[in-house]
Every structure is written in structure tokens, then in C-alpha cells.
Amino acid sequence: MIITFPDGAQRTFENGSTSLDIAKQLSNSLAKKVLSAKVNGEIWDITRPITADATLQLLTWGDTDAKRTFWHSSAHLMAEALESLYPGIKFGIGPPIENGFYYDVDLGDRVLSSNDFESIEKKMKELAGKNNAYIREEISKSDAVAYFTEKGDEYKLELLEGLQDGDITFYKQGNFADLCKGPHIPDTGAIKAIKLLKVAGAYWKGDEKRKQLTRIYGITFPNQQELDDYLKLLEEAQKRDHRKLGKELGLFTFSDKVGAGLPLWLPNGTFIREKLVDFLKEEQIKRGYKPVITPHIGKKDLYITSGHYEKYGKDSFQPIRTPEEDEEYLLKPMNCPHHCEIFKAFPKSYKELPYRVAEFGTVYRFEQSGELHGLTRVRGFTQDDAHLFCTADQLKDEFKSVIELIRYVFKRLGFSEFTAQISLRDPENKEKYIGSDENWEKAERAIVEASEEMGLSTVTELGEAAFYGPKLDFMVKDAIGRSWQLGTIQVDYNLPERFQLEYIGADNEKHRPVMIHRAPFGSLERFIAILIENCAGNFPLWIAPKQVAIVPVSEKFIPYCEKVLNFLESSDIRGFIDYRNEKIGKKIRDAETSKIPLMLVIGEKEVDAETLSVRKHGSGDIGSMDFEAFKTYFDNLLNN
RNA sequence: GCCAGUGUAGCUCAGUUGGCCAGAGCAGCUGAUUUGUAAUCAGCUGGUCGGGGGUUCGAAUCCCUCCACUGGCUCCA
Numbered sequence: 169m170i171i172t173f174p175d176g177a178q179r180t181f182e183n184g185s186t187s188l189d190i191a192k193q194l195s196n197s198l199a200k201k202v203l204s205a206k207v208n209g210e211i212w213d214i215t216r217p218i219t220a221d222a223t224l225q226l227l228t229w230g231d232t233d234a235k236r237t238f239w240h241s242s243a244h245l246m247a248e249a250l251e252s253l254y255p256g257i258k259f260g261i262g263p264p265i266e267n268g269f270y271y272d273v274d275l276g277d278r279v280l281s282s283n284d285f286e287s288i289e290k291k292m293k294e295l296a297g298k299n300n301a302y303i304r305e306e307i308s309k310s311d312a313v314a315y316f317t318e319k320g321d322e323y324k325l326e327l328l329e330g331l332q333d334g335d336i337t338f339y340k341q342g343n344f345a346d347l348c349k350g351p352h353i354p355d356t357g358a359i360k361a362i363k364l365l366k367v368a369g370a371y372w373k374g375d376e377k378r379k380q381l382t383r384i385y386g387i388t389f390p391n392q393q394e395l396d397d398y399l400k401l402l403e404e405a406q407k408r409d410h411r412k413l414g415k416e417l418g419l420f421t422f423s424d425k426v427g428a429g430l431p432l433w434l435p436n437g438t439f440i441r442e443k444l445v446d447f448l449k450e451e452q453i454k455r456g457y458k459p460v461i462t463p464h465i466g467k468k469d470l471y472i473t474s475g476h477y478e479k480y481g482k483d484s485f486q487p488i489r490t491p492e493e494d495e496e497y498l499l500k501p502m503n504c505p506h507h508c509e510i511f512k513a514f515p516k517s518y519k520e521l522p523y524r525v526a527e528f529g530t531v532y533r534f535e536q537s538g539e540l541h542g543l544t545r546v547r548g549f550t551q552d553d554a555h556l557f558c559t560a561d562q563l564k565d566e567f568k569s570v571i572e573l574i575r576y577v578f579k580r581l582g583f584s585e586f587t588a589q590i591s592l593r594d595p596e597n598k599e600k601y602i603g604s605d606e607n608w609e610k611a612e613r614a615i616v617e618a619s620e621e622m623g624l625s626t627v628t629e630l631g632e633a634a635f636y637g638p639k640l641d642f643m644v645k646d647a648i649g650r651s652w653q654l655g656t657i658q659v660d661y662n663l664p665e666r667f668q669l670e671y672i673g674a675d676n677e678k679h680r681p682v683m684i685h686r687a688p689f690g691s692l693e694r695f696i697a698i699l700i701e702n703c704a705g706n707f708p709l710w711i712a713p714k715q716v717a718i719v720p721v722s723e724k725f726i727p728y729c730e731k732v733l734n735f736l737e738s739s740d741i742r743g744f745i746d747y748r749n750e751k752i753g754k755k756i757r758d759a760e761t762s763k764i765p766l767m768l769v770i771g772e773k774e775v776d777a778e779t780l781s782v783r784k785h786g787s788g789d790i791g792s793m794d795f796e797a798f799k800t801y802f803d804n805l806l807n808n
Numbered sequence: 809g810c811c812a813g814u815g816u817a818g819c820u821c822a823g824u825u826g827g828c829c830a831g832a833g834c835a836g837c838u839g840a841u842u843u844g845u846a847a848u849c850a851g852c853u854g855g856u857c858g859g860g861g862g863u864u865c866g867a868a869u870c871c872c873u874c875c876a877c878u879g880g881c882u883c884c885a
Contacts, residue, residue, distance in 0.1 A: 185841080188816090199876080200851075212870085213864095231842085253816095270880095279811095279812080280812080281812060281813065282812080282813070282879095283813095291829050365879090366812085366813095366880065367810070367811080367813085367879085368811065368879065368881060368883090369810060369811025369812070369813055369878070369880070369881055370881045371811095371881055371882060372812080374881075374882075375882085376809080376810070376881075376882045376883080380810060380811055380881075381811090381881095382811075382812085382883095383811090383880070383881075384877090385880080394841030411877095411878095415819075416819085422877090424858080424859095424875070424876055424877095424878090428875090428877090475885090476885055479885070480885060482809095483883090483885095501885065502885055504885090531885095533882070533884080533885080535811050535883085536809055536810095536883060536884085537809070537876095537884080538809090538810070538811095538880090538881085538882085538883095539809090539883070539884075540810065540876095540877090541878095545884080570819095599830085634885080636885090653884095664829090680850095685885095719844095719845085721843065721844050721845095722841095722842040722843050723842065723843090724842075730843080749841080749843090750843085750847090750848080751841095751842090751847085751848055752843060752844055752845065752846065753844085753845070753846060753848090754843095754847055754848080755845095755846095756844095756845050756846055757845095757846035757847055758846085759846090760845095760846055761846080767845080767884065769844065769845060771843090771844055772844085781844085781845080783845060788845075788846095789845055795815090
């Protein structure tokens with residue numbers, strides 16, 4: 169048979185050779201490293217015979233697919249260890265994930281905590297040391313059902329229900345057999361370094377109405393060094409956690425007395441926040457947005473009209489009642505209903521479209537208690553919200569303009585790594601969505617084309633659209649790899665309908681506008697959280713609350729420092745003098761730990777020569793320069 | 809909301825199987841020191857051990873409950 173390699177090279181091998189055989193013939197060192205193989209585009213066990221001409225790519229640890237194979241096999245190894253330690257437990261699913269793997273198990277009445285990790289890891293290492301082979305076995309559905317019936321594992325039986333006879337495989341290693349389509353590494357011996365990371369509850373099939381299983385997360389590596397490096401990386405990431413830095417840098421805080429999920433912005437955090445708001449306000453005005461302001465509450469009726477009350481009313485903060493008339497008001501969970509009323513305040517002509525109203529609107533949502541998380545998931549937050557009312561024909565251009573804005577914002581704030589996701593409706597379930605087919609097609613096409621024309625690389629997800637329209641979301645990862653949605657652009661056919669929004673067209677007839685919700689930051693809280701983690705607290709110079717620390721060598725030089733401060737102020741540079749009676753090393757250390765971008769050390773030399781001795785955060789002494797040179801240096805950093 | 813874990817001074821953490829008046833470092837305050845590129849020295853202040861209830865002669869430590877936080881699950885207009 170002829171095997172074609174990724175570089176296009178072709179070689180003949182004996183029919184029935186496995187990928188491992190082939191690897192051995194190519195190079196012994198390669199054969200030792202290969203974990204799985206892509207045969208005709210499908211990931212296979214390397215011990216599985218290839219029986220016809222095929223394309224073959226040998227996968228080693230560096231390949232994501234090989235890692236997945238390795239971790240999938242590790243999940244089986246953990247399952248084997250668990251079964252041997254806790255006989256009679258039942259298994260859900262145990263897949264590889266981005267970093268490691270997990271297995272969902274039903275432990276019966278047993279409770280597992282991280283205290284048990286050590287004994288499980290020990291057992292896993294013991295089993296791994298046996299070099300047991302992972303053996304693939306095709307099995308009939310009836311035999312598979314019989315096996316798990318005998319074992320009493322209702323979860324596996326439920327999984328079997330969804331599988332076709334003839335399409336079912338088991339993998340066995342040691343004393344453990346699992347329903348699994350594979351592939352796996354050849355044997356457990358390759359798994360050298362093992363670390364269990366966390367336990368969590370996870371609903372069976374992700375359904376909160378069903379039983380909660382115990383999910384155990386772990387990660388494994390082919391050698392100890394890789395594991396150590398990984399753990400080190402996690403540790404480093406934790407230092408960037410916005411909750412930690414927020415405390416250390418005095419950005420924000422929470423108080424039990426005020427309430428969970430209700431952030432209190434401290435002066436430094438407020439400074440950054442206001443810088444961002446001013447920046448975006450200015451950019452929006454340049455792009456034809458009109459700032460508006462609406463109240464924090466609105467009558468219940470408003471949200472009955474918008475439909476939010478029906479969908480979220482029970483799970484929201486409950487209505488506030490007026491003392492006498494017994495009217496009910498809700499804390500606003502969204503700005504759009506108010507903005508719809510703004511649109512309706514005066515009759516609109518097609519000549520006024522697109523009509524763009526923008527508001528930094530604070531909203532309140534009763535998030536589930538287990539969901540609250542630092543600034544990324546809170547109960548009171550401010551959206552950089554705007555609503556664009558336009559005609560269907562204007563959709564695409566509006567989208568392009570918002571994409572441009574979001575990319576500009578991300579660029580200015582150093583978000584180089586983000587993903588853009590287009591969420592379209594599920595073509596199988598069109599009845600789940602509001603709005604006509606024609607409108608949906610128009611809107612979806614507008615999003616796809618706008619993204620293409622802007623050169624934005626996107627992933628498209630079918631069925632992820634909101635019920636009221638398709639959307640485009642921008643996601644950025646936090647310090648520990650969780651992905652958060654920041655910027656968003658959403659088309660809405662629902663609210664214009666519910667609020668009976670209209671404009672007069674060129675034909676002198678009434679028409680319904682389309683509405684776009686959009687927010688480049690998403691929420692200021694979440695955006696700033698991710699910003700903190702992205703820059704590790706070293707904010708871009710233009711938003712740093714304090715830009716320059718003036719550090720006198722002794723108090724004799726304070727008059728000169730004040731002259732320096734005056735100069736900074738007249739140059740629009742935010743400086744302050746460290747007047748404390750401390751040694752110079754201490755003052756520098758404090759400025760470094762509080763991540764002040766620049767320090768000016770002032771002593772006798774500087775006074776005599778009318779210069780400044782500049783020190784940059786993280787880089788140390790830069791050297792001395794005169795006032796004007798410093799200004800130039802600063803401006804360069806500012807515009808970077 | 810669910811599962812598991814955690815909660816000691818403003819911050820980071822000690823506090824052995826329940827047993828003197830609950831400790832340290834940093835921060836803060838006072839004083840000395842006048843300093844040349846990441847921590848000067850000394851003294852002092854500061855805690856209803858998350859809240860409430862219980863067991864006990866005795867609880868930071870054991871039990872119950874509520875609250876908050878951490879990691880997941882579900883949710884996220």
C-alpha cells in the first residue's frame with residue numbers, strides 16, 4: 169500500500185502495517201515519541217493496522233491532537249484508579265479538554281475532596297507503571313449493553329442508546345474497560361507525570377434537572393519537567409488575577425455590607441474607568457453617536473412591553489413599590505427599552521437614520537450566587553451601551569463601522585489576542601426565533617459580509633444566535649485561560665416590533681427600523697478585569713492613574729522636586745512626589761511594586777546639572793536627561 | 809441555585825490530638841536617622857478568630873445554621 173505523508177512524499181509499506189510500524193521504519197527516535205496518527209484525516213491509534221492506501225500524519229506531543237489522545241488515555245487511567253479504590257462506582261464521560269482531562273463519576277454516597285487526590289495519583293502512577301496496553305475492541309451493541317447492565321452503570325447504558333450497532337468500540341487497559349471511540353496511546357507507560365487539579369459537581373448531560381456527578385479534573389505529561397513547567401505557569405497566571413491586583417493596586421473592593429457582586433470602585437480604579445469612558449465617548453462622537461442618559465429604574469410595564477419581565481422577571485431583583493399608588497418599578501436590567509422610548513420621543517424620518525444613541529448605562533441583574541466572580545460577573549455593572557436604529561440596507565455598513573470601532577478599542581488597550589464569533593440561528597429550528605426568514609437572511613448576510621470586508625477572521629456557530637437576532641461577539645481570555653465575552657454586536661428584530669418603532673420612508677409610508685445593540689467593552693467591570701489580567705496591572709501609560717513618581721534622595725532636594733512636579737503638570741503628565749522620610753531604595757521599591765510606570769530620582773547631581781534621573785518600571789535605570797528630553801521620551805512612550 | 813473547599817488584624821499567613829491574657833511579617837502611628845536606584849532602626853496601635861446557635865468545666869479548634877469567598881456545573885436579556 170502507498171502512504172502519503174504531509175509533505176507530499178509517498179512510500180510503499182506492507183499492507184496492514186500500523187502507524188507505529190511505519191514510524192519505526194522512518195526513525196526509531198520518532199517511533200518512541202509518536203502518540204497518535206492522523207490517517208486519512210481521522211485520528212487513529214498508532215497500533216491500528218492500515219489496510220489500504222492512505223495519507224498519514226504521525227502526531228507527537230507538540231500536536232494538539234496528540235495531547236488530546238494522551239489526556240484521553242489519562243482519563244481512562246484515572247477511571248481505572250478510581251474503580252480500584254472505590255469499587256462499584258459508575259462512570260459518566262471522561263474527555264480530554266484544553267489543558268488535561270476530566271472524568272464524571274457517580275460515587276454513590278461517597279464524598280470526594282482534594283484530600284483524596286494524593287491516593288488517587290499514587291494509584292494512577294502504580295497502574296501507569298504496569299505499561300498496560302490500551303486495547304481496542306469492536307463489540308456488538310447487545311454485548312455492550314449486557315456488559316454495562318451487569319456492571320449496573322446506567323450512564324454508559326444511556327450513552328449506548330444513542331449509538332448504532334456495528335459502530336461501538338471498547339477500550340481496555342488492565343482491569344478497566346470503557347465504552348469509547350478512541351483513539352488512545354499504545355500503553356499507560358507513557359504517562360509519567362500526573363496531577364489532579366480540582367473536583368467539582370457536574371450535572372449529567374449538562375442538565376441541571378438531572379443527577380449531579382462528581383467531576384475530577386487532572387492533567388498528565390510525558391515527563392515531570394513538563395508538569396513542573398505547567399504548574400509554574402499556573403502560578404504565574406494567578407499573580408495576574410484581577411482580584412488580587414485589584415486589591416494590591418487599590419482599584420476596587422467588595423463589601424459584605426453593600427452586597428455580593430456589587431463592586432465599589434476605589435480612586436485608582438475609578439481613574440482608569442473614567443479614562444476609558446472618556447476615550448470611548450470621544451471615539452463614539454466622532455462616529456456619529458449621540459450620548460443620552462436614562463434613569464436606573466423603569467416601570468414594570470416597560471419590561472412587560474420589552475418581554476424581559478416574562479423571561480427574567482422571576483429571577484431578577486424584585487420590583488420596588490411606590491408608597492401610595494402601588495406602582496411597581498424595576499431596577500433596569502438593560503438600557504434598550506429606555507432607548508426605544510427615546511427613539512419614539514419624536515417622529516423619525518428615514519433621513520435621520522441611522523439614529524445612534526449611546527449611554528454608559530448601569531444595569532442590575534440578579535446573577536446566581538455561585539456565578540459571581542470578581543469584576544467579571546457581578547450584579548451591578550455599567551455597559552458601554554449604544555443602540556443603532558437603521559434600515560435593513562444600512563445594517564452592513566453599521567456593522568462594519570462597529571467592527572472598526574471595536575478593533576480600534578482593542579488595539580489601543582493592547583488586546584492582540586481575541587476571537588470573533590458569529591452566532592447564527594439554528595437552521596433546523598427556525599421556529600425558535602422571532603422575525604421573518606427574509607429579515608434573518610438579510611441580517612446574517614450583513615454580519616458575514618461585514619466581517620469579511622473588514623478582514624476580520626471569525627468562527628461561525630450555528631444555533632448560538634439570540635432568539636431576537638444574530639450577533640457577533642469578541643472574546644478575550646483571562647489569566648487562567650477562561651474565555652470571556654467583551655465586545656458584542658447584536659441585531660434585534662424583537663424590540664422594534666414590541667415597541668412599535670417606526671420611521672417615515674422616502675415613500676411617505678411607515679416602516680419598521682432594525683435595531684443593533686452594541687458594546688465594545690461589553691461592561692466596564694468585565695473589560696477592566698480582563699485589561700488588568702492582560703497587562704498584569706501594568707496599564708498603558710495613557711490610563712495609568714499615576715504616571716511618574718518623583719523620588720528625592722533626601723529632603724534637601726524637595727524644592728527641586730517641586731519644580732519638577734510643576735514641569736510635569738504643565739506637560740499634562742500625572743506625577744507625585746514621594747515625600748516620605750524613607751531611604752531611596754525603599755521609595756523605589758514601593759514605586760516598583762505599585763507598578764508606577766516611571767520614576768525620577770532626584771539628588772545632588774540632578775539639582776546641579778538641572779537634569780532628571782529616569783527609571784522605568786520593570787527595566788531599571790534609564791539614565792539622566794534634561795526636562796525637555798524627558799518630555800520627548802515620555803511622549804514617545806505614550807504613543808508607543 | 810447545585811457539588812466540593814475556604815473564612816484568624818487593613819494585607820499575607822502561624823496557631824499541634826479542645827486547655828495560660830490569640831501570634832508573626834508587612835501596612836498604619838510616634839520617634840530616631842537625611843539617605844543615590846527593589847525593604848534603615850526602635851517603640852506603639854490594631855482581632856466579638858465571618859455572623860448566630862449548640863456540645864463542653866473550657867471552643868479559633870467539635871456539631872448545626874446563615875453569610876461571604878474559591879474552583880467547577882447550570883445560567884448569563
